[in-house]
Amino acid sequence: MSVNKVLLIGRLGNNPEIRHTNTGSAVANFNIATSENWNDKNGQKQERTEWHRIVVWGKLAELCEKYLSKGRQCYVEGRLQTRSWDDKDGNKRYTTEVVATTIQFLGGPNASTGAGAGMNNAMDNGFEPSEAPQMAESSFTEDEIPF
Secondary structure: OOOOOEEEEEEEOOOOEEEEOOOOOEEEEEEEEEEEEEEOOOOOEEEEEEEEEEEEEHHHHHHHHHHOOOOOEEEEEEEEEEEEEEOOOOOEEEEEEEEEEEEEEEOOOOHHHHHHHHOOOHHHHOOOHHHOOOOOOOOOOHHHOOO
């Protein structure tokens, strides 16, 4: 038996970027930050932020484009996926991302209406993740993230 499940609550580092495949399926990409706080052995407050690449397919991707924006908090549930590609210099590159199956929109000015609208499952929109086309690398690199 094996399990590949990710649960995250974090804030968006950028607005979702949405594209459409040749078959018309929507795909959204965005990053969320999660933070961990603790006191070190000297009693000094420490913080570590992790960035997570999120990929969302189908109708759920369209909802993300509509309701999510930079700084908005959300709950993401999905699975880890690593993919590779060759960069312009012929070097093999890898990225690990969360393929989201559930997103819940948290906080924000319309929290009472937005949260319910945000719950969705990628399987309900007619898209099977196993049929996902190979995606091109995002137009930005991790070095361009301002944190």
